[in-house]
Amino acid sequence: MAGCLHVRGADPPMLNDLWDIIVMIDERRRIRRRARLSGVAALLALAAQPAQARLVSWPEGSMLMTANDSRAYSLMYSYSTDARTAFGYTLEYWREADWQFHGVQANRLLKRWNFPDAQANIYAFGAVGGAYSTGGLTDGDWEPAGFVGVEADVEDRRYYASYEARLYEAGSIDGFFMQKARIGIAPYVAKFNETHLWLLLQVDHYPESDDPVEFTAFVRVFKGNLWAEAGVSDTGEPLFNITFQF
Amino acid sequence: MSFLRTLLAAAALTVSMAYASASQVVSVQVNGLVCDFCARSLEATFGKRPEVASIKVDLDTKLISIAMNEGQDIDDTTIRETVIDAGFEVVAIERAAAP
Numbered sequence: 001m002a003g004c005l006h007v008r009g010a011d012p013p014m015l016n017d018l019w020d021i022i023v024m025i026d027e028r029r030r031i032r033r034r035a036r037l038s039g040v041a042a043l044l045a046l047a048a049q050p051a052q053a054r055l056v057s058w059p060e061g062s063m064l065m066t067a068n069d070s071r072a073y074s075l076m077y078s079y080s081t082d083a084r085t086a087f088g089y090t091l092e093y094w095r096e097a098d099w100q101f102h103g104v105q106a107n108r109l110l111k112r113w114n115f116p117d118a119q120a121n122i123y124a125f126g127a128v129g130g131a132y133s134t135g136g137l138t139d140g141d142w143e144p145a146g147f148v149g150v151e152a153d154v155e156d157r158r159y160y161a162s163y164e165a166r167l168y169e170a171g172s173i174d175g176f177f178m179q180k181a182r183i184g185i186a187p188y189v190a191k192f193n194e195t196h197l198w199l200l201l202q203v204d205h206y207p208e209s210d211d212p213v214e215f216t217a218f219v220r221v222f223k224g225n226l227w228a229e230a231g232v233s234d235t236g237e238p239l240f241n242i243t244f245q246f
Numbered sequence: 247m248s249f250l251r252t253l254l255a256a257a258a259l260t261v262s263m264a265y266a267s268a269s270q271v272v273s274v275q276v277n278g279l280v281c282d283f284c285a286r287s288l289e290a291t292f293g294k295r296p297e298v299a300s301i302k303v304d305l306d307t308k309l310i311s312i313a314m315n316e317g318q319d320i321d322d323t324t325i326r327e328t329v330i331d332a333g334f335e336v337v338a339i340e341r342a343a344a345p
Binding site for chain 2: 054057058059060061082083084109112113114115116117118119155156157190191192193196222223225245
């Protein structure tokens, strides 16, 4: 829209002023919508305050997760029917393309390897629902949307590594592939019910983005049913995730 | 003599009843127990069972100690199934009377 304003600069003064007013009104509308959305997200994040970060919780356990990074913020509630399957609701807001995803998500532990001192997992997940555009050419549009993904992790009490890949489809609003890898180390080995601390490095890859690769360093702290992650990316963007399990 | 027999029978009955109601502690060696999440998962799963008085998880030894309520027990097959259902593997199960 800002680009259009400069082109219109060659128009007669009255038309130019009118165009400025239209742009200003549109911008205010967008700011108000973002403020509303941020307020809702903040409330949801607060609601998520009191558990843990895995795609599937213990049998009949529930999880509330919020995740915020430079690209998106999200909220997910899931209920695990058993140790392998969870269902839930997911809300995501993608900042760059300015759209929300609302949908039902299913997570499935495909395979777990249990070793004496380590564990490795492969998960598959997917969600179906709707995409709501809050900006750009598709502003105000709804489209059927969904995503599918896989996640693999391996950890012992000192080291952690994971990989995740997702494919999004949201009709005319958006559609992309992304992948993420994490490595971590615990500076000390904590016992059960003590405060656990991890130092992690995450690399995100969004092949279709203008800025496709991003590194984020963050700390993970978990104690009891609460799991929190906070850090900053190489572009100076904050990361903040909370998981509560109950 | 008859009195002595009755006394011995009563004593045996008392000892046997006391033994039957003594609480047990079952120790289970588990594979895959690497984090608080795993420990909490087993704690939550066993904590739901009415036979369980308390559960302790030791991440160092990979051992879960399940104290049973007096006079109650969970058989090895059920313990094994419960641990597997929670997503882990049983290496060994040992039983002892509570101290």
